[in-house]
Amino acid sequence: MRRLNTFLKKRTAVLLISACVVAALWPFGSVEAQNGVYAIRNARIVTVTGATIERGTVVIRDGKIAAVGENVSVPGNARSIDARGMSVYPGLIDSGTTIGLTEIGSIRETQDMTELGDFNPHMKAIVAVHMHSEIIPVTRANGTTTVMTSPRGRLIPGQAALINLDGWTWKEMALKASVAMAMEYPSVGGRGRGGFGFFAPQGGQDQRRQQRERLESLRKKLEDAQAYAKYLDARARDKSIPARDTDLVLEALVPVVKGEMPVIMSASRAADIKGAIELAEKYKLKLIIRGADEALEVAALLKEKNVPVIIGPSTDLPRGEDADYDETFSFAGKLHKAGVKFAFQSNDAAYARSLPYEAGTTAAFGLPKEEALKAVTIYPAQIFGVDNLVGSIEVGKIANLIVTDGDPLEFKTNVKHMFINGQPVSLSNRHTELYDKFKNRP
Amino acid sequence: MKRFKTVFLFVLVAALVVAAQAQQGNSSGETLIRNATIMTASHGTIENGSILIRNGKIAAVGKDVKAGPNAKIIDATGMYVTPGFIDAHSHTALDAINEGALSVTAMVRNLDVINDTDINIYRQLAGGTTTIHPMHGSANSIGGQNVILKLKWGKSAEEMIFPDMPRTIKFALGENPKRRGNPTVPGQSARFPATRMGVEETIREAFVQGREYMKKWDEYEAAIKRGEKPLPPRRDLKLDAIADILRGKLLVHSHCYRSDEILMLINLADEFGFKIQTFQHVLEGYKVAKEIAAHGAGGSTFSDWWAYKIEAYDAIPGNAAIMLHKGIVTSINSDSADLARRLYQEAAKTIKYGNLTDEEALRLVTLNPAIQLKIDNRVGSIDVGKDADLAIFNGHPFSVYSRPEMTLIEGEVYFDRKADIARREQLAKEKKDLIEREKKMSGRGPERPETPDEGPPIDDPKGHNHR
Numbered sequence: 062m063r064r065l066n067t068f069l070k071k072r073t074a075v076l077l078i079s080a081c082v083v084a085a086l087w088p089f090g091s092v093e094a095q096n097g098v099y100a101i102r103n104a105r106i107v108t109v110t111g112a113t114i115e116r117g118t119v120v121i122r123d124g125k126i127a128a129v130g131e132n133v134s135v136p137g138n139a140r141s142i143d144a145r146g147m148s149v150y151p152g153l154i155d156s157g158t159t160i161g162l163t164e165i166g167s168i169r170e171t172q173d174m175t176e177l178g179d180f181n182p183h184m185k186a187i188v189a190v191h192m193h194s195e196i197i198p199v200t201r202a203n204g205t206t207t208v209m210t211s212p213r214g215r216l217i218p219g220q221a222a223l224i225n226l227d228g229w230t231w232k233e234m235a236l237k238a239s240v241a242m243a244m245e246y247p248s249v250g251g252r253g254r255g256g257f258g259f260f261a262p263q264g265g266q267d268q269r270r271q272q273r274e275r276l277e278s279l280r281k282k283l284e285d286a287q288a289y290a291k292y293l294d295a296r297a298r299d300k301s302i303p304a305r306d307t308d309l310v311l312e313a314l315v316p317v318v319k320g321e322m323p324v325i326m327s328a329s330r331a332a333d334i335k336g337a338i339e340l341a342e343k344y345k346l347k348l349i350i351r352g353a354d355e356a357l358e359v360a361a362l363l364k365e366k367n368v369p370v371i372i373g374p375s376t377d378l379p380r381g382e383d384a385d386y387d388e389t390f391s392f393a394g395k396l397h398k399a400g401v402k403f404a405f406q407s408n409d410a411a412y413a414r415s416l417p418y419e420a421g422t423t424a425a426f427g428l429p430k431e432e433a434l435k436a437v438t439i440y441p442a443q444i445f446g447v448d449n450l451v452g453s454i455e456v457g458k459i460a461n462l463i464v465t466d467g468d469p470l471e472f473k474t475n476v477k478h479m480f481i482n483g484q485p486v487s488l489s490n491r492h493t494e495l496y497d498k499f500k501n502r503p
Numbered sequence: 504m505k506r507f508k509t510v511f512l513f514v515l516v517a518a519l520v521v522a523a524q525a526q527q528g529n530s531s532g533e534t535l536i537r538n539a540t541i542m543t544a545s546h547g548t549i550e551n552g553s554i555l556i557r558n559g560k561i562a563a564v565g566k567d568v569k570a571g572p573n574a575k576i577i578d579a580t581g582m583y584v585t586p587g588f589i590d591a592h593s594h595t596a597l598d599a600i601n602e603g604a605l606s607v608t609a610m611v612r613n614l615d616v617i618n619d620t621d622i623n624i625y626r627q628l629a630g631g632t633t634t635i636h637p638m639h640g641s642a643n644s645i646g647g648q649n650v651i652l653k654l655k656w657g658k659s660a661e662e663m664i665f666p667d668m669p670r671t672i673k674f675a676l677g678e679n680p681k682r683r684g685n686p687t688v689p690g691q692s693a694r695f696p697a698t699r700m701g702v703e704e705t706i707r708e709a710f711v712q713g714r715e716y717m718k719k720w721d722e723y724e725a726a727i728k729r730g731e732k733p734l735p736p737r738r739d740l741k742l743d744a745i746a747d748i749l750r751g752k753l754l755v756h757s758h759c760y761r762s763d764e765i766l767m768l769i770n771l772a773d774e775f776g777f778k779i780q781t782f783q784h785v786l787e788g789y790k791v792a793k794e795i796a797a798h799g800a801g802g803s804t805f806s807d808w809w810a811y812k813i814e815a816y817d818a819i820p821g822n823a824a825i826m827l828h829k830g831i832v833t834s835i836n837s838d839s840a841d842l843a844r845r846l847y848q849e850a851a852k853t854i855k856y857g858n859l860t861d862e863e864a865l866r867l868v869t870l871n872p873a874i875q876l877k878i879d880n881r882v883g884s885i886d887v888g889k890d891a892d893l894a895i896f897n898g899h900p901f902s903v904y905s906r907p908e909m910t911l912i913e914g915e916v917y918f919d920r921k922a923d924i925a926r927r928e929q930l931a932k933e934k935k936d937l938i939e940r941e942k943k944m945s946g947r948g949p950e951r952p953e954t955p956d957e958g959p960p961i962d963d964p965k966g967h968n969h970r
Contacts, residue, residue, distance in 0.1 A: 139590075165680075166811035196810065378841050382622045383934065385927060386629045386844075390906075411810035417847065421903030430904065471903050472851035492809075492856075496821035499789045 079453030081292075097123050097483055100135040101464060104144035107488050109151055109438050110453035119149055119459040121175070123365035124483030129454055142478060150434075151453050152206025152461035152481065153469065154441040155416045156371045157351060157406025159324075160200060160210045161190030161224065161231075166411070173183050175214030179275075180282055182313035187238040196410050201226045203414045204469045204476045206461040207236060207451060209327065209371075209441070210405070211243045216279050218243045221325055222447055225461065227481040241349060242317045246328035246337045247275035276336070283344045286314035290348045291437050323347040323446070325371065331358035339364055349444055351406070352379060355390070369402040369444045374409070375419040387426050391435065394427025404441035405433075419466035421470030432471060459483070510728050525676070535570035536912055539579035539847040542900070544869040545884035547862065554584065556891040559913035564885055575710035577895070577909070585865060585911060586884050587633025587892035587931055588846040590782050591803040591872035592836035595843060596621040596637055596652060596663070603642030603683065606695055606705045609672060609744035611647035613637055617660035621842040625656045628684075630844035631894030634665065636836075636876055638783075641675035641758040643685065644696065644705040648650070648672045648744065649756065651744040652874055653892070653912050669877040671780065672744060676764040678814050703767050708776045713745025720746065754780035754877065755773050756803075760814035762790040769798045781875040783836070786818035792829035803833040803876040806849040807856070823867060824857020834872035847894075851901035861901060895963055928950075 099121040105112040106129060118135060135141060164171035171188045190210060200309040211221035220239040228234035232281025249268045289311035298304045316322035326337045329352040338359075341348035350356070353370040356363060363370065372393060379388035396403050405420045407413040414484070416437060426432040450459050460483035467474035479486045534556040541549040541564065552560060570576070594600050598616040602608040617637075627635065639647035649672065651665035675698065684697025696702050719736040725731040731845040745751035755772070759765050759782050772779050781801040782788060786809070788795055788802045789878040795802060804826070809818035827833040835841035835850055854864045873883025874877055881890050891914040898905035910918035 105841075112917055164810065165816060168813060195816075312710045376841060376845070378623075379626070383930070386923065387906075412807075415807065418852070418903055422845075422848070423902045425906040472848065472901060473854050475855060492819040492821065494826070495817060495819045496789075499792075500788070500821070500825055502793070 072107070080124065088501045097121070098127075098136050098139040099460075099485070100139040100141045101140055101144050101149055101462070101478075102135060104464065106454060107148055107149040107150045108454040109435060110202040110455060119454060119460075119462065121483045124460055126454060126456055126458050126460050126462075129456055130173050142464065144478075146466070147477060148465050148467065149454065150204070150463050150469050151438045151451065152463055152479065153204045153417060153437045154439070154452065155200075155205050155208040155407050155413050156404040156406070156444065157373070157408050157439040158208045158210050158413045159213070159410045160196055160208050160226075160413055161192070161410075162186060162210055162212070163410050164191065164194055164196065174212050175218060176212065179207060179278065180215045180216065180310055181212070181219045182242055182317070183309040184212055184221070185239060186220060187222035187224070187231055187235055190222065190224060191232060192228060192231055192234060193492045194410075195439050197226050197410075198487065199258075199489045199492055200413045200488055201486060202476060202488050202493070203481060204417055204463045204465065204479070205413065206463070206479065207479050209240060209325075209415065209445065211241075213327075214245070216238075216245055216247065216275060216283070218245065220322075223447065225481050226362055227484070227486050236450065237445065237447055240324060240447075241323040241325045242314070242499070244279075244324050244326045245338075246326050246333045247272045248328070248330060248333050255451070259336060280309075280340070281325075283318060283340075283346075284316065285342070286311045286318045290318055317346060318344055320345050320347050323349050325349045325351050327351045329354040331355040334359050335362065340364060341368070342366075349472065353403075354400060356403075357395055357399065358394065364400045367402075369397070369404070369440075371406045371444070372396070372403050373406040373416075373419055373439075374412075375405065388494060390422055390426035393420075393423035393433070397428055397432050402440060402444065403436060403459070404437050404444050417470045418472060421468075424470070430470075439468075513897075514742075529763065532569050532844050533574035534577065534891075534911075535568070535574045535576045536579050536584060536895070537771040538567075539582050539584045539895070540899075541570045541885055542585045542861070542865055543885040544581060544862065544865045544888050545867050554891070554893070555910075557912040559891055559915070561885060561891050562888050564887060564894050581897070582908065583869060583896040583900055583905070585631065585847070585886070585894050585896070586882065587894050587912065588631050588868045589834075589835045589872040589876070589878075589883060590632055590635040590837050590843045590846060590868075591637040591781065591875050592838045593843055594636045594640070594838070595623045595635055595840055596660075596749070601640030601642040602637075602889075603645055606643050606680070607645040607709045607741060608639075608643055609709070609742075610740035611639070611652045613639055613647060614625070614664070615865065617650065617663070619658070619660040619663060623830045623843070625653050626652045626840070626909050628656055629907060629923070630846065630898070632843055632846060632884055632901075633894070633910060633912050634873075634876075634878070635843065635890040636671070636756075636872075638671075638756065639673040641673070644675060644680045644702050645709055645745075646673035646675060646782065654916075654917065655912055656917055665878060666881070670747070670752065670753060671754045671764070671876070672748065673783075674706065674755055674768070676757060676759040676768060677953050678812055678842055679758065680705075682775055682789035690916040697712055699764055699767070702764070703771065704958065705767070706771060708769070709741075709745050710749070713742050713749060714775065716742040717749055719747035722876070739892070742842075748777050749775065754778075756781045756783050756875075758783045760784055760786045760833050762787040765791050766794060768792055769800070772798070780877075781834075784838070786822060788831070789819065790817075791823035792831055793923070794824050796830040798926045801871070802826045803834040803836045803872065803875060806835050806852045807836070820852065820858075824859055827857075827859070827863060827867075832871050832874050833867060834875055835867040836872070840947065847896075847907075848903070849898040851903075854901060864901065877885070 063127040101119045108115045117131045118133040159174050162173045176184050178229050199433045207225050207492040209221055209223050212219035221241045221243050223237040224234040226234050249272045328334045328337045328350055348368050356370050377389045407416045420433045420437045424430045439452040442448040451461050460480050462480040463476050464478035465476050537553040541552040552566050555563040555568050555570050558625040596618050598618045602611045625832050636651050651668045651965040652663045655663050681697050683694040686693050696705050723733055779800040781803050781805050785802045785804050804822050807820040809815050823833050850864040850868045870883040873879035882892050893911045894907050896905045897908050907918045
């Protein structure tokens with residue numbers, strides 16, 4: 062512990078010399094040249110995928126988890142944390158945010174989520190991620206190491222990125238730069254809020270016609286992309302086929318219609334979820350549903366088709382005046398019982414730090430605690446196809462870890478240390494700095 | 504279609520009322536909550552304790568409490584009891600929130616627009632909240648007069664109004680009141696003020712007028728006392744309110760964000776000789792906590808809201824803790840129908856962000872807001888003589904894994920999770936029946952609306968579409 066503190070102090074000194082605010086928030090880089098071996102000793106290790114180790118060691122080497130266990134020898138060159146009384150968890154994963162794409166809600170100039178036009182599959186969230194957003198260290202402080210950040214808006218708003226919340230460049234941050242294509246299923250009269258069941262606003266004739274037209278234009282775009290993919294394949298085999306001009310929109314959809322890049326389809330109503338599943342079957346899309354407010358009504362179908370859903374925030378108000386008062390709190394537990402695979406999202410940026418508490422709250426209303434934890438660790442990793450890299454404490458995975466003084470889903474728990482890509486990351490942020498400054502105001 | 508929704512809601516409300524009343528048969532007798540962990544908010548935590556309720560009041564609290572033979576018993580083994588939560592900043596149960604046409608609307612009253620069928624009342628009850636302070640909005644520098652309600656779901660608006668309710672009024676500083684001075688919609692006319700300078704001037708002008716108005720009435724009343732027969736001054740409802748602020752009869756709760764505007768209002772209040780009862784939101788209160796404490800105002804803030812606008816960019820979740828430690832009576836409020844359902848969680852977050860004790864955190868949502876609203880003689884802690892407004896949890900209220908099981912107001916059970924769950928099947932059946940009936944009625948009878956896709960009738964008496 063003392064060694065780590067000394068090392069942290071040294072690092073801070075280096076940063077002070079650099080006298081750069083940005084650097085102060087991102088103090089990990091300066092250690093890269095030093096050795097990358099760390100050991101977290103005497104910790105309770107909650108691996109998530111395997112049994113919990115009551116007292117053991119995690120060894121980190123070159124950004125990866127090198128060893129985990131009760132009787133693991135600590136390499137001589139390791140920087141060591143004595144984590145007696147503390148627990149190690151995998152870093153938490155938020156399955157839906159706008160982190161890096163927004164800063165201050167009411168200020169248009171800070172919004173980079175929604176491009177003009179209906180079809181923007183060639184827009185990539187990753188290239189617009191503001192690495193030095195104040196929201197990033199604030200989010201880290203409560204244990205989240207990795208987030209899906211996504212464009213939003215029109216029919217195809219663009220490519221979502223899975224990013225680690227640490228890096229000097231967005232390339233360093235990217236865990237999977239284009240993790241999925243964000244799409245929004247055309248709905249009638251909003252996104253499932255403000256009405257209920259039979260009495261829900263059905264929308265006027267105009268709205269229904271508009272929905273059909275939008276759905277039709279989405280289908281057509283997917284068919285064009287299929288044709289474009291066919292052309293690319295054909296030309297790859299046979300150069301005599303005349304070349305056509307590159308179409309960036311269709312090109313971006315090729316991995317989607319080939320089923321290589323999943324689609325995160327925002328759909329809330331049961332009818333829309335069904336529609337999205339039909340669309341996915343027809344065009345062989347790898348489907349993830351996001352939002353999914355009425356998923357329980359189509360739970361059997363979701364289970365049968367093996368379609369995972371991203372849900373949350375779990376503390377939203379119930380959707381209708383006659384809904385159960387705990388509708389949103391108990392939703393996750395019911396989905397679990399119905400056998401639907403799901404992960405939690407904050408669906409926000411500034412409030413993404415509350416993801417652990419939103420997950421935890423569902424466990425007060427029917428979801429088993431360990432499932433709540435899985436839905437912010439290994440399940441999102443599985444849903445995004447990166448469970449070989451993150452989401453649990455297993456040898457060979459990326460060392461995205463948190464060391465806490467308790468259950469990370471509990472309000473009172475403090476995150477004491479965080480590692481991203483095997484590097485210790487600062488947990489101070491705009492809020493802790495202002496707190497420290499003004500707490501001591503004379 | 505809307506009409507059927509309304510009918511349906513009436514039936515639903517009626518069903519809930521009947522169910523609620525069925526549980527309240529014992530209102531004048533004794534109730535004993537026994538074997539609970541009691542978090543009093545005023546004098547620590549009592550393990551394996553009991554609370555005796557008589558005539559709606561707390562008659563005894565402690566380890567060794569005896570009840571009469573006919574007392575209703577609530578066995579709370581393994582459970583936690585806290586005072587019912589008090590939300591010092593709410594907009595629940597109001598049919599209208601902002602009268603924003605003028606910069607000063609001190610004459611309007613939320614008391615006149617209480618919506619006692621707002622479903623959020625029940626949802627908040629289910630979160631252990633028992634008293635709320637529904638406030639006028641923040642559209643203008645001096646807004647309207649607020650109301651304080653007990654969440655007696657199923658009762659009328661009149662019955663929900665807090666007994667001997669202290670009168671409070673909303674002020675607002677910063678971005679919100681100056682927004683209308685900087686219209687973004689083309690063609691919309693601007694309303695003064697457009698800057699923080701103008702906000703100060705708007706309030707100053709109101710108090711200059713109010714002071715002169717008060718003087719006229721004081722002189723008039725003095726003349727009457729002397730036996731003269733003077734002409735009364737012309738009655739002005741707006742200035743009546745301002746005069747009442749100066750007389751200390753109407754308490755100011757001011758929306759604010761930035762530290763400079765907080766200092767501005769303190770300066771102005773000191774100059775005119777009135778007190779700010781509570782700074783609401785007060786996200787930069789931590790920067791000027793010393794000055795707020797010196798003025799004697801309270802601070803009612805959010806646990807962790809920030810970055811939604813530029814004046815909230817310096818908001819920190821340690822705000823409540825710093826204000827508290829600098830001697831300010833501090834509360835955490837919701838300003839939201841969602842957060843008002845889980846004030847206990849909002850308080851719990853502050854333990855982490857500001858290193859508070861459990862009791863300090865509990866007071867943020869019980870005793871302290873009661874003090875801010877001047878109702879702490881009746882509510883806010885579990886003490887003998889106070890109203891039996893209580894929340895019962897299945898675990899420690901500051902654990903994320905706990906939930907409220909039961910909420911009492913004046914000794915009556917207004918929320919019981921078990922009863923709520925037991926009712927669900929019946930309500931679902933009733934809903935289904937109504938839908939079937941509606942379907943059968945389709946296409947016949949004069950009642951059928953001709954164009955179901957249109958909005959509600961414009962004379963919709965409940966104004967369900969007011970937001």
